[in-house]
Amino acid sequence: MDYAKLIDAETWAFIRATDAAYPPDAVDLDIAGQRRVYDAMCAVFHRDYPQRPLDHVIAGVRVRDFAGAAPAVVYLHGGGFVVGGLDSHDDICAEINAATGLRVVLVDYRLSPENRHPAALDDCLAVVRSLGDVVLAGDSAGGNLCAAVAAQVAVKGQVLIYPGLGGDHDKGSYLSHANAPMLTRADVLFYAGIRHGGEVPAPDPSVSPLLGPFEGLPPTVAFGAECDPLCDDAEAYAAAVRAAGGRAVSFTEKGLVHGYLRARHSVTRARDSFERIKAAIAALAEGHWPYGG
Template sequence: MMQDYQAILDDEIWAFLDKTAQFYPPDAVDLTVQEQRAVYDRMCVAFDFGRPDGLRVSDVPFGGVPCRIYESTEDSAATVFFCHGGGFVVGGLDSHDSVCADMCTRTGFKVVAVDYRMSPEHPHPDDFNDAWAAFEAVAASTDGPIVLCGDSAGGNLVAAVAHHARGRIDGRITGQLLIYPGLGGDMTKGSYIEHPEAPGLTTKDMAFYSAIRAGGADKTGDATWAPLHDSDFSGLPATVVLTAQYDPLSSDGAAYRDAVTTHGGKAVWLEEHGLVHGHLRARRMSTKAALSFDRSIASLKALSLGQLPRL
């Protein structure tokens, strides 16, 4: 059944989508990768709200991977390890700069953003290997709690880090916040068939990014490729998955929550009503997106204590 998004999305979200389309057209996957990166970067500049006053920002490598550190206090209570979205093809430290700055200011936590290598130049597992190398170095550099956080492709990467950390770096990750992540769910049901052409992300987009990232290899069963492909969901940190109602990826949130709780873990899934993929950029344009960001901040604070938030 085709959805009438013009009727069901509110005016603020349509203003966000219209502004997005001015820079990053809906058919952007038909462009070359270099062209996609150029238009994506221009779009992110248009949604960059700058950094709050008093923030200390520095570019420092961790594990040989370029990273950016955000600090608002001298003695942070926790560290947020952040991986950006962009289909493993576009994005970088600058694309999510104001998001990380706002997270740092609102929580008081140190935020470390990771500039992992991207496809097609560096197909999987290079992206995961960079995320893991950076995480190992960050974990070695601080004694405090670490909360993993990422949006879209970044949500996939930090969840893969959480799975891989078990038995390797135990007890350091107190929680993970996954924001509209792609986790490798069943594409024959749920939101995948309800919203295949949703504004913000389509299943055509997903197929494009997945094929480029795979580099021609079969990744079935590889949890570093898709955390939902894992067979063991025990021993994972407290997990919050925030998804968008009108997003083909939304069902991944429910599937991942169920997998974690079935194996005795703590997890909650919240499907944000009336929102679309990419709504982090809309947090200054949309009341619903702003409230969702508030829930992200509350989640980070609770997860730093190993607790689930009261959302």
């Protein structure tokens, strides 16, 4: 894959800045060390915000709560089910809150490997059930959790951002972008394994939402990054929802890489995608479907 042509100069600068945030021995760090360097990397791109959210507990789960109008947006952060938390994604949530005027609740779900599946999903389900009718939004692992929640609880809609949904690791973008910048196929397999303590789980839709079923799922807007082994999952999921009679659309964001939300202030393509993401959240909250069909 010729990433020199697919990826523009702004995105390469973002990739280099991300790489520079990791120490040379990062691959040898334990889980606590990986979390420290991930948080430090996120801090490099973190943007201050004027909102003053409330940190509290909903249904026994820590959240960071940005006040706003109903329905609430429940945001589920990425990080491979291993890293990330309230501080890694709160600026993204603050900007969604400011753009839409909606309440945004960022969920600090339990992480692996200390807490195996379905601990993270159980936390997300508990928060959503407590809040009632919500719009789900999440990136990467958080996109997976959104889809798993939406299969069990009625929500107004969901916005999935470069989600990993359990696609076939031996075909499509998993192979054509196996060595993509920011996330490789090997990384995907590592994070999939650590969620289950290194064991290979039996096929489970709550782990791999692409297993279905797809009937009755909410309106869905999915965003894939072109230069990402997970890219095909977004379109495959949207296509399956449509085939089951639901409303779904996917966008493949050209030349973008996994984790591009952190580049929304430095990369034009990422900024434009984030505008589409915020617009999708606002539309689903209003019960509006601006995508035809």
